[in-house]
Each structure stands twice: as C-alpha cells, then as structure tokens.
Amino acid sequence: MREKPIGIFDSGVGGLTVAHAIKQILPGESLIYFGDTAHLPYGDKSEESIRYYSEKITEFLIGHNSKAVLIACNSASASAYDHLKDKFGGKIILLDVIDPVVEFLSGRNFGRIGVIGTKRTISSGTYEHKIMKKSSKTTVVSLATPLLVPMIEEGFIFDDISNAIIRTYLSNPLLSEIEALILGCTHYPIIKNQISKYFNFSVEVVDSARIVSLALKEVLERNNLLNPSAAGQDIFYVSDYTDYFERIARMFFERDINLQKADIWT
Amino acid sequence: MREKPIGIFDSGVGGLTVAHAIKQILPGESLIYFGDTAHLPYGDKSEESIRYYSEKITEFLIGHNSKAVLIACNSASASAYDHLKDKFGGKIILLDVIDPVVEFLSGRNFGRIGVIGTKRTISSGTYEHKIMKKSSKTTVVSLATPLLVPMIEEGFIFDDISNAIIRTYLSNPLLSEIEALILGCTHYPIIKNQISKYFNFSVEVVDSARIVSLALKEVLERNNLLNPSAAGQDIFYVSDYTDYFERIARMFFERDINLQKADIWT
Numbered sequence: 001m002r003e004k005p006i007g008i009f010d011s012g013v014g015g016l017t018v019a020h021a022i023k024q025i026l027p028g029e030s031l032i033y034f035g036d037t038a039h040l041p042y043g044d045k046s047e048e049s050i051r052y053y054s055e056k057i058t059e060f061l062i063g064h065n066s067k068a069v070l071i072a073c074n075s076a077s078a079s080a081y082d083h084l085k086d087k088f089g090g091k092i093i094l095l096d097v098i099d100p101v102v103e104f105l106s107g108r109n110f111g112r113i114g115v116i117g118t119k120r121t122i123s124s125g126t127y128e129h130k131i132m133k134k135s136s137k138t139t140v141v142s143l144a145t146p147l148l149v150p151m152i153e154e155g156f157i158f159d160d161i162s163n164a165i166i167r168t169y170l171s172n173p174l175l176s177e178i179e180a181l182i183l184g185c186t187h188y189p190i191i192k193n194q195i196s197k198y199f200n201f202s203v204e205v206v207d208s209a210r211i212v213s214l215a216l217k218e219v220l221e222r223n224n225l226l227n228p229s230a231a232g233q234d235i236f237y238v239s240d241y242t243d244y245f246e247r248i249a250r251m252f253f254e255r256d257i258n259l260q261k262a263d264i265w266t
Numbered sequence: 267m268r269e270k271p272i273g274i275f276d277s278g279v280g281g282l283t284v285a286h287a288i289k290q291i292l293p294g295e296s297l298i299y300f301g302d303t304a305h306l307p308y309g310d311k312s313e314e315s316i317r318y319y320s321e322k323i324t325e326f327l328i329g330h331n332s333k334a335v336l337i338a339c340n341s342a343s344a345s346a347y348d349h350l351k352d353k354f355g356g357k358i359i360l361l362d363v364i365d366p367v368v369e370f371l372s373g374r375n376f377g378r379i380g381v382i383g384t385k386r387t388i389s390s391g392t393y394e395h396k397i398m399k400k401s402s403k404t405t406v407v408s409l410a411t412p413l414l415v416p417m418i419e420e421g422f423i424f425d426d427i428s429n430a431i432i433r434t435y436l437s438n439p440l441l442s443e444i445e446a447l448i449l450g451c452t453h454y455p456i457i458k459n460q461i462s463k464y465f466n467f468s469v470e471v472v473d474s475a476r477i478v479s480l481a482l483k484e485v486l487e488r489n490n491l492l493n494p495s496a497a498g499q500d501i502f503y504v505s506d507y508t509d510y511f512e513r514i515a516r517m518f519f520e521r522d523i524n525l526q527k528a529d530i531w532t
Contacts, residue, residue, distance in 0.1 A: 038315060039305065049304060049506045052532065119510055150416040161434060164427050240315045244385055265531075266318065 002227050005030040005235070006216070007066030009057045012040035012238075013245065014149070014186035015072030016252035018097065021209035022070075023234075026217055030232040032064055038239035038265055041149060042075035043118025043185075050120065054080035058088055060237075060264055067225055068093035070216060074117050074184045074208075078124035093219055098126055100215035101182060101208045106134040114175045114203075115142040117184030118149065127184060141178065145169045149187045153248055157191055163198075166191070170198050180204040190251065237262040268493050271296040271501070272482070273332030275323045278306035278504075279511065280415070280452035281338030282518035284363065287475035288336075289500075292483055296498040298330055304505035304531055307415060308341035309384025309451075316386065320346035324354055326503075326530055333491055334359035336482060340383050340450045340474075344390035359485055364392055366481035367448060367474045372400040380441045380469075381408040383450030384415065393450060407444065411435045415453045419514055423457055429464075432457070436464050446470040456517065503528040 006026075008019055012035045019031055034057050036042075042050050054076050061069050069092055071077045071084070077096035084094055105113065115127045122144040131140045147165055156162045175181070181203050183189060189207045196205045220226045234257070238245065241261040249257050272292075274285050278301045285297055300323050302308075308316050320342045327335050335358055337343045337350070343362035350360055371379065381393045388410040397406045413431055422428045441447070447469050449455060455473045462471045486492045500523070504511065507527040515523050 038311070040310075044306075044508065044510065045304070046506050046508050119508075147416055147420045147422065150413055154413045156413065156431075161427070161430050164430055165422075168427060240312050242310065242312050244310065 001067060002225050003229060003232070004065050004067035005032040005232070007032050007034070007058075007061030007064070007069040008072045009034040009036065009054070009061065009069070009076070010073040010186060011036050011042035011075065013153075013249050013252045016249060017186050017189045018070070018072040018209045018212055020253050021213040022216060025210070025213040026220070026226070028227045028230065030227070031234040032061060032066055033234070033236045034061060034262070035236070035238045035245075035259075037241070037245055041118070042073060043120050043146060043149065045075075045120065047079040047120070047124070050076055050079040051083045054084055055087060056264055058084055060262065062088065062092055066092070068095065068216070068220065070212070071096040072186055072212075074098065074186065075120040078121045078126040093223065093225070095212065095216055095219065097186065097208045097212050098130065100212045101206060102127070102130045102134060103215070104211045105131060105138075105180070105182075105206070108180070109135070110138055110179045112139045112141065112178050114178040114181040115140060115184045116145045116148075116169070116181065116188070117142070119144045119146050121184050127182060141174045142184075143169065143172055143174055148191070149185065152187050152190050158194060162191065162194065166194060166198055170195070178203055180206055182206045183208065236260065239263075239265055267333060268491050269495060269498070270331050270333035271298040271498070273298050273300070273324075273327030273330070273335040274338045275300040275302065275320070275327065275335070275342070276339040276452060277302050277308035277341065279419075279515050279518045282515055283452050283455045284336070284338040284475045284478055286519050287479040288482060291476070291479040292486070292492070294493045294496065296493070297500040298327060298332055299500065299502045300327060300528070301502070301504045301511075301525075303507070303511055307384070308339060309386050309412060309415065311341075311386065313345040313386070313390070316342055316345040317349045320350055321353060322530055324350055326528065328354070328358055332358070334361065334482065334486065336478070337362040338452055338478075340364065340452065341386040344387045344392040359489065359491070361478065361482055361485065363452065363474045363478050364396065366478045367472060368393070368396045368400060369481070370477045371397060371404075371446070371448075371472070374446070375401070376404055376445045378405045378407065378444050380444040380447040381406060381450045382411045382414075382435065382447065382454070383408070385410045385412050387450050393448060407440045408450075409435065409438055409440055414457070415451065418453050418456050424460060428457065428460065432460060432464055436461070444469055446472055448472045449474065502526065505529075505531055
C-alpha cells in the first residue's frame with residue numbers, strides 16, 4: 001500500500017506546480033498525474049460539468065492504484081471537493097488545494113485577505129466562506145483575474161504586457177489594504193515574484209503548492225502511508241494530446257515529462 | 267425545405283460574429299447555432315479531438331433539420347472540414363469559413379498576405395496551403411496570436427493593454443510588408459478597427475464574416491433554398507451553460523440571445 005502512487009489531477013498543466021512541490025517535500029513518492037486537457041480550462045466551465053469530470057477522473061486515479069487523490073486545481077476544489085468527499089470519502093484519502101490554505105491562514109490572524117482566481121473559483125465564494133467561518137475577524141475580498149492563465153501559458157511573464165495586466169487587476173480598489181493575497185489558481189505561482197513586486201513586497205503572497213504538499217505529508221504520515229523505498233516512476237496522463245502542451249508542461253514542472261493520452265471521455 | 271434553418275457551429279461565442287453577419291445579409295433565414303462550450307476553446311485542442319467534436323455537432327444540426335451547415339470556427343474549419351465533407355458531403359450543403367476567403371483573395375492578386383489565428387489554425391497551415399495553391403504568386407505568412415481570444419473575452423479592447431498585446435504580436439518581422447491580413451479567428455472582428463489602426467489603415471484587414479455570409483447566400487440561391495417567408499425564431503444551443511457565457515454572447519451577436527443547454531456529450 002505504501003508503495004502506491006499519489007494521484008493528482010487538474011484541468012491541464014497548472015497542477016504541475018503542486019506536483020513539483022510534492023516531489024520536493026516528498027521525494028520518495030511516485031505520482032500519477034491526470035490533466036483533463038480535453039476540457040481545459042475549467043475556470044469558465046459550469047459547476048455541474050466540473051463535478052462530472054472530477055468524479056470520472058477520481059475513479060480513473062483510484063483504478064490506477066492511487067493511495068491518495070489530490071485535487072490540484074482550484075476551480076475543481078471549489079466546485080467538486082464536497083461532491084467527491086460524498087462519493088469517495090471513506091474509501092481513499094482525498095485532499096483539495098483550498099482547505100490546507102484555509103487551515104494555514106486561520107493561525108495567522110490577518111485582518112483583510114485578498115483572493116485572486118478564475119471566474120469559477122471566485123464565483124463559488126469558497127475561500128471567503130471557509131476562511132470567514134474559521135476566522136470571524138478576517139475580511140476576505142476576492143477578484144476574478146481570468147486573463148492571467150492564458151497570459152502565463154503564452155509566455156507573457158516578467159515583461160511590460162504582464163506588468164500592465166497584473167497592475168490593471170491588482171489596482172482594483174477591492175484589494176486595497178489587504179495584508180495577504182491568496183494565489184487561488186495553480187498557474188499563479190509562476191508569477192508570484194511579479195505579484196509580490198507589484199505590492200512592493202508589503203503583502204504576503206500565499207502560494208498553496210507548498211502548504212498543500214505539507215498537508216499531504218502530514219496525512220500520509222498519520223496514516224502510515226509514506227513510501228519507505230526509493231521513488232518509482234511518475235506517470236502523466238492527459239485526455240487530449242498536443243505537442244504544445246508537452247512543451248509548456250516544462251515551465252510548470254521544471255523538468256521534461258512524458259505525457260500519455262488516456263481516453264476516458266470517448 | 268426552404269423554411270428550414272441554417273445550422274452553424276463554433277467552440278463558443280466566436281461564431282456569433284458570423285451568425286450576426288448572416289442575419290444582416292440574409293434576414294429571412296432562421297439560424298440554429300451550436301457553441302461547444304464544454305470543449306472551448308478549440309484553438310489548443312488536438313486535430314483528432316476537433317474532428318470528433320465537429321462530426322457529432324454536425325449530426326446534431328442535421329438531426330435538428332438544418333438545410334445547410336456552416337463551420338463558423340477557423341480551428342474546426344482548418345482541422346475538420348475535409349473530414350466532414352467525406353462524411354456528410356453528399357447529404358447536405360456544408361460550408362467552412364476558410365474556403366470563401368481563399369476564393370475572395372484569389373481575385374485580388376496580393377503579393378504578400380498575413381494570417382493570424384489560434385495555434386490550431388496556424389499550425390494546420392490550411393490558409394497558406396489553400397491560398398498558395400490558387401495564387402502561385404502570393405506569399406502567405408502566418409502567426410499564432412493565442413492571447414487575443416481571452417483578451418477579447420475578458421473585455422480588454424480599445425485600451426492600453428490590448429494595444430500593447432496587439433503591438434507585440436503584429437510587430438513580428440514576419441508580418442512586415444504584408445498588403446492584407448486575414449483575421450483567421452471569428453473573435454477577431456471585434457478588434458478589427460484596432461488592428462487596422464495599428465497598420466495606419468495601410469493594410470487590408472480581411473474579416474471573413476461578411477465574405478462567408480455572401481458565399482452562403484450564393485450557394486442557397488443556386489440550390490433554390492433561400493427562405494421565401496419571414497424569418498422564424500433563431501435557436502442557440504451550448505454544450506455547457508454558464509451565465510457569463512450568455513453575457514459575453516451579447517458582444518458578439520450585438521443583441522441578447524437565449525441559450526439552451528444540449529447534452530450531446532454525456
């Protein structure tokens with residue numbers, strides 16, 4: 001059981017920032033990653049569709065022997081985590097990328113926290129709802145920043161265009177006087193430094209990848225499921241294959257990966 | 267038969283610019299529109315997947331009584347038109363958004379033409395191949411400009427950010443000395459004036475919506491299929507429904523539309 005891989009899924013490449021953090025914190029573990037590239041991006045799909053996709057993918061990961069399943073996508077965490085807990089909760093360890101961040105922040109006593117993410121994540125109100133339930137003195141303000149994902153994927157980072165787009169979003173009065181900003185999308189760690197710089201490093205920019213990896217480590221330890229042997233092979237599946245996708249995956253995982261197509265929709 | 271609607275499909279809202287042009291040129295016709303919002307955008311999906319989606323959607327439109335089917339999406343036209351002709355060619359009038367533009371340009375004797383579009387449209391080489399086959403003296407250069415679709419959908423138009431993004435793409439040396447630029451994506455007519463202005467109105471910016479509508483009119487006339495009575499109701503289907511989508515549809519169709527969800531994938 002302990003040698004089994006950790007299942008991770010996302011709509012595409014974004015979850016690879018989380019996969020990368022897991023490999024750093026838990027180098028002994030093997031990963032099985034699923035990117036639902038046939039339906040990417042999830043950020044503008046309906047809640048109903050995201051639940052359906054997430055359920056089928058979780059079945060796929062369980063069917064491929066995962067000892068735990070991590071939803072490495074904020075849109076899916078916001079829309080489908082409760083549904084997946086109802087379906088699979090007793091059978092497997094299930095984590096999302098939102099709850100560990102909420103837990104982490106609840107000990108920090110921030111007065112005002114901002115969240116940025118996709119339209120799906122923000123309109124769900126999940127961060128606001130969960131943080132304010134834990135910390136009644138914290139105000140949470142949230143803003144959809146949907147151009148950031150395609151901007152990053154097209155390589156517009158650390159340049160004038162990305163600075164202008166970031167400035168346009170982050171200068172929204174809603175975000176004034178925040179003490180921390182949650183990067184509520186797994187693509188955003190790529191531009192974390194640029195966002196910190198926008199705030200002149202006076203706002204704590206919270207990147208969930210490391211926080212989630214530590215939560216995963218803790219739950220595996222607690223269940224005596226940490227892999228005691230050396231890491232096996234990581235496996236990466238996508239539901240639609242393009243060369244382009246394989247190329248940008250490098251930016252997110254910081255090394256080359258081999259993608260295999262898994263026909264789970266047709 | 268002549269009273270039957272014209273079927274149109276796209277991955278999402280883009281094809282509504284074509285639908286709008288058809289309503290202006292053929293006000294007597296009814297439309298049945300299908301936006302494959304469960305899989306949007308097509309621009310970064312594989313050719314194989316786009317063929318599969320296009321075939322199923324065409325079956326849906328034929329099943330809903332269309333007298334003709336128009337592929338109002340460049341990515342699908344580039345990847346799936348030949349496949350659809352093989353499958354449905356004898357049974358129904360089938361048009362794409364690329365061939366009418368190629369036909370239009372072949373009479374114009376341009377020396378150097380540029381094409382901009384999604385990654386899928388550009389990597390297919392369809393415009394280059396078809397134009398150069400018709401007009402051996404014409405050089406065609408093409409450039410993928412994938413950030414333009416999300417930029418337009420997020421409302422970044424006629425502002426500093428969109429000007430900067432457009433300038434970054436169009437200043438590519440590949441496009442120097444072009445006499446005409448094909449807008450190889452049905453979203454781009456929204457920023458046609460901004461693109462013309464970038465070139466100081468010295469480059470002919472070719473927007474396929476009107477050209478395709480005239481080609482459709484011509485083929486309906488030739489087959490004695492123009493609707494002689496007043497227009498019936500237009501119907502708009504999507505494969506995944508969100509409020510947001512209904513809102514941005516207004517920008518593309520220039521009036522409110524009612525979207526209905528059609529479950530063709532699950």
